[in-house]
Amino acid sequence: MDPLHLSQHISRQFNSEIEDVRRQVLAMGGLVEEQIAAALGMLLDRDAARGTEIREREREVNAAELAIDERCAYILARRQPAASDLRLVLAVVKMLADLERIGDEAKRIAKLAERLVGEEGGTDVTASLAELGTLARGQLRGALDAFARLDENLALDLMRRDRQLDEVYTALFSVLVERMQHAPAQIPVELDRLWCARSFERIGDRCKNLCEYVLYLVRGKDVRHSGLAKTDAREE
């Protein structure tokens, strides 16, 4: 699927450079998604051993970020891309930063999960955290799909779906505050759960950024800070 004709340059070399960058971004996104899945697993299964896996993935994610950044710099310097090619490179450079930060959030959740392994109680909270984590992971997978297929409708749909994540987070926040009020001795544990929830919510926000870059790439319009309503009402 290539609605922007990204693989139809006269220069085959350029086609393969562009294709490589897209493939590398998707591979990096896959690693980050694995980090989220592992962090979520640690929370749900109380399995501290997966922390190592997340840290290993983080090294790979960081290396991928540097490698793709370098490729983008080469393309800018050597190809001096224009129009959709230029937008692709700009979008990728911005996506890298968000993907890397999503990985950082996953690492943060993993650290908190290590501390929470021995804590009892809070089944309902864990269920909400699982829901948040699953939503966040789904958002990332969707954003990567939207990028792979250059699918603006999917990107828009995901941006709308972020509200769902916000709602679950807000509800969980209230529950946790209530629990802290009733059992002040448990505040440190509940705070750890709250930071986990906060990280999942931030992952959702960063996925929304990824979708905005996809829209910029496809439409040629920067939709950041414009509000979803305006984004939806596509200007012609």
Next chain:
Amino acid sequence: MATTMQPPDIAATPDLTAGGAIALELRALSLWYGPRQALDAVSFGVPARKITALIGPSASGKSSLLRCLNRLNDELPECRFEGEVRVGGANLYAKDVIVHEIRRRIGMVFQKPNPFPLSVYENVAYGLRLSGMKARRELDASVEAALKAARLWDEVSARLDDSALVLSLGQQQRLVIARALAVGPEILLMDEPASALDPAATLRFEELLHAPAQRYTVLLVTHTMQQAARGADYTAFLHQGRLVEFGDTDVLLTNPRERLTEDYITGRYA
């Protein structure tokens, strides 16, 4: 309408740089060389005191269009022309237009520098003398001003009497610009003016474009997208004699309206 062009009264038209925002207006301009159509109903306004780049593949009509604006096609047999070119409100092809006066007001710089086989000084003074300037002091001042405007003065001030032909290509191209600027044109047409220059000379040349652009309207034919990107405020894309898209260079290079423009500027055009 055949191209039997005669005397203009364009000199009597209002000062182009003082008037509206459009220096040159093309209205449904079509051009044929014998049976071959080179331009097909091209219409757009060239903004005053801005740099406009004309881009497009070979044989898209860029140079033909430029030549129309300086009436260089007049002498070509079998050249036929339709439409209108308006300069400051006057028709460039009106019967009473004086062609050499047009060429004073609308200067042309070609792909290869074409200095006269005269001294550096005489190259610049040539047009001034033709226009009636005789006093040596006045000539000296005008030559110096034109060479300074073309950013060449510092390099040639000590050798004004040397032949222009010994200058480097980059210097020759700036000398040709000085020659064009000396007679006080309002519009400068440039046909791939940097294509024979090395990268440093190209940058020096482009730097020069920016300064006069505040006073002159520049219409520049270029094959290199980067030159349009670096220098032009507006860009027009021609394809097979038709205007595909015209607009702000920043917009055209990041988010063109037309698929054809996108394919051309991203190297997808075959």
